[in-house]
Amino acid sequence: MVESLSDFVYKTLTTLRINFMISRMKGHKTLDLTEAAMDLEGYFLAVDKPSAFALLDRLTDTSTGTEIVDDVIMPALESIGDRWEKGQVSLSQVYMSGKIAEAMVDKVILSTGHQADSGGSVAVAVLEDHHNLGKRILASVLSTSGMQVMDYGHALSVDELVSMVERDGVDYLMISTLMLPAALRVKDAMIQIKERSPHTKVIVGGAPYIFDPALGEEVGAHAVGRTATESLNILKRMMREGA
Ligand code: B12
Structure with a gap:
């Protein structure tokens, strides 16, 4: 059947319009998240918890956890850390930002309580420092x-961490610093784990490993993860390969 010129023009224009709307919606969503991060930074610095949570409620309608x-x-948080380094914000502001962020994270990622046989025991820990948000x-x-x-918690010494790993015979250990x-x-x-629990695979993550991609190998870790989501993929791959 031969399509009339007006039909053809109408269909083409409709397709173009839909594509334009989709690309605007996509762009809009990206813009929203960037803007939301800037708004949130302002709420953190003003210790304005109600506004931070109101923003979170709006975000959960359109974005994933x-x-x-x-x-x-x-x-x-990263921007606040940078500004703290430049002396533009106080440590108490960084501290309160961390506190509000913790409460938000608790609300965003609620454990379903569903636990399946994962193919190996997994432990998470923060070595030495007190930055426990990433680990959570x-x-x-x-x-x-x-x-x-x-x-395993945070602020652990090397000895405490290695003893726990050995005691539990951990298969996969995620260390955050x-x-x-x-x-x-x-x-x-790593030196002690290789001696006392040689089967344990260690995955490391946190800002220093992101800044210096060679650091993970330097400290002898088996893998490095940039985000929590990436760590899941690494773990699943290791479990599949029986590594
Ligand atoms: C909030 C914060 C704090 C809070 C921590 C609150 C808490 N409950 O965690 C408080 C105020 C307590 C704090 C204290 C200090 N802080 Co502070 N802090 C920060 C800040 C602003 C954000 C960190 C954060 O929570 N980010 C959000 C989380 C979700 O991100 P994340 O941890 O990176 O985790 C993600 C990934 O990295 C990854 N990941 C993390 N771990 C792992 C592990 C594995 C295995 C995998 C796969 C992935 C993974 O997954 C997570 C989610 O995707 C950073 C700035 C920054 N750029 O990171 C400074 C920062 C980390 N702090 C810094 C410093 C210096 C300090 C203090 C020494 C300040 C002081 N003079 O007292 C103290 C030290 C405390 C201690 N001994 O540990 C420096 C560290 C510099 C360095 N390179 O050593 C930073 C980088 C600030 C800066 N720009 O200078 N801090």
Whole structure:
């Protein structure tokens, strides 16, 4: 059947209009998250918890938990960290930002309580430092996807961590560090883990490993993960390969 010229023009224009609307919607969503991160930074610095939670409620209608954590909460905190380094914000503002972010993360990623046989025991820990937010997100993401996760807590010494790993015969250990000295201490932990629990595979993550991609190998870790979501993929791959 031969299509009339007016039909053809009408269909083409409709398709173009739909494509234009889709691309605008996509662009709009990206813009929203970037804007949301900037708004959130303002609420953090003003210690305005109600506005931060009102923003969170609006975001949950259109974005996934991962998007909210990775594209809104993390950039807001990172920017505050940068400004703190330049002396533009106080440590108490960084502290309160961390507190509000923790409460938001708890609300965003609620563990489903569903736990399946994961194919190996998994533990998460923060070595030496007190930056426990990344580790909490990590634990939530892993347990939400059906893994049984042991949370060893934060500010652990190398000896404490290695003893726990040996005691529990952990198959996969996720170590989070945000301070460079702590990230370097993973090297000592690796030496002891290889002696006392040789089957344990260690995955590291946190800012120092993102800044220096060679650091993971330098400290002897088996793998490095940039985000909690990425860590899940690494873990699943290792379990599949029986590594
Ligand atoms: C909030 C914050 C705090 C809060 C922590 C609150 C808490 N409950 O966690 C408080 C106020 C307590 C704090 C204290 C300090 N902080 Co602070 N802090 C931050 C800040 C602004 C954000 C960190 C954060 O929570 N990010 C959000 C989380 C979700 O991100 P994340 O941890 O990176 O985790 C994600 C990924 O990295 C990954 N991931 C994390 N771990 C792992 C592990 C594995 C296995 C995998 C696969 C993935 C993974 O997954 C997560 C989600 O996707 C950073 C700035 C920054 N750029 O990171 C500074 C920062 C980390 N702090 C810094 C410093 C110096 C300090 C203090 C020494 C300040 C002081 N003078 O007292 C103290 C030290 C405390 C201690 N001994 O640990 C420096 C560290 C510098 C360095 N390279 O060593 C930073 C980088 C600020 C800066 N720009 O200088 N801090």
